[in-house]
Amino acid sequence: MGKLTDTAKGLGNEIAGNAKQAAGDARNDPAQKAEGAAQERKGELQQAAGKVKGALGDRI
Incomplete structure (x- = not known):
């Protein structure tokens, strides 16, 4: 995946x-809250990967 793809998917995962x-929080459901936190971290990592790919010219 390229820089733009990683960044877009990362942003989507972070929002979700x-x-x-x-x-x-609204439902007082700790499992759903934890799942959301994990998905947000995944999105942050995808965005970081996109930035690295951008800096390296998509060579990784």
């Missing part, structure tokens, strides 16, 4: 993770 965390 935040929504799941909010829903978990």
Whole structure:
């Protein structure tokens, strides 16, 4: 995947993770909140990978 793809998927995962965390808070559901936190971290890592690929010219 390229820089733009990683960054876009990362942003999507981060947004979805935040929504799941909010829903978990509203429903008092710790499992859903934890799932949302994990998805948010995944998104952050995908965005970081996109930045690295951008800096290296998609050579990785």
